[in-house]
Amino acid sequence: MAEREFWRWKEYNWHDENIDWKGCDTITAGVDVGSVSSQAVIMVDGKLYAFASTRTGSDSPQSAQKVMDWALENTGMNLDDIHYKVGTGYGRVNVPFADKAITEIACHARGGNFMYGNTVRTILDMGGQDCKAIHCDERGKVTNFLMNDKCAAGTGRGMEVFADLLAVPIEDIGELSFDVEKEPPPVSSTCVVFAKSEASGLLRKGWPKNKVIAAYCNAMAHRVVTLLERIGVEKDFAITGGIGKNIGVVKRIEDELGIEALKADGDTQTAGAVGAALFGKALLEKSRKS
């Protein structure tokens, strides 16, 4: 029997059957090829129409193609029907069919503005292997940003490693982290490698799994709050990226900041691709005018 992969998060696609894209004026796509996950989003006339979210493979162009094909699945739409495509994320220059590449910082700001509303001023993007703190204006334009990609602490990859170590499905980590009698202190190390060995040590000492999980979520939250504090947190505040779905980390960030994060309607992991598709719409309209 194959060994269970506890880190594996849900990969899925979706499209809105109520939208008839054939009568639409603008069809744009955003493809976010991250170091860990890839998302493709299709927007028609500025409305979310379809998306797919999957794991990034070893080859960025192939991952981009695969996630785009998956977003198109069962829509009746072909790649050629899309008027403008924007690549973003770590692998943005390797999206073979993209008309333009735009940084994930600008795309998360624009996508965050769409998903959370134009009152959002601070976005924390907790990605697969980096973490970004972004300030933006009411149009979703970046006014200040800071990135930490030096180590995997506070990132999705760090959480995946941790889920495997504890043999707990990654989706369950957030909830389980609250199932403790008293909030434990954070694991002291911010480095994934050391945090992992520290967590193993705590388990050997007899700490219940949930307590170790709580200590790790606590450490991760503290780590990103330190990053956020460097540029300051202006309200409204939102969290994008995969970790935005981990309530154990989100709640602890909120508690430490004393600010509640806005809740998104859609999948926080798609914010970058949504922003890329919106950039595509603006660029398409600009090119049509000229």
Add this chain to the structure above:
Amino acid sequence: MKANYGYMDGSGEYYITIDTDHCIECAHHGCLDGCPKGMFEIITDDYDDEVAQIKEEFRKKIKYDCADCKPVKDRPPLPCQEACTPGAIEHSW
């Protein structure tokens, strides 16, 4: 836009901040030749503005690359800051 390049680690925070609103109006791009390590480059950003940024290859080790300009005692003005007359460059350490 304020763009922060660098990192934080156990020993501290090491960021160079470039206020790119100044770069948009800047004609001389003094930062390019001002930095002895050649850490700056001019790019067209996501909003179609010509701005300075720290080259990718320096971002995870600026503490070490800037060390020669930052003696522990009697620190002289930083060459990058002197070269940037609009005053767009700040260092966090």
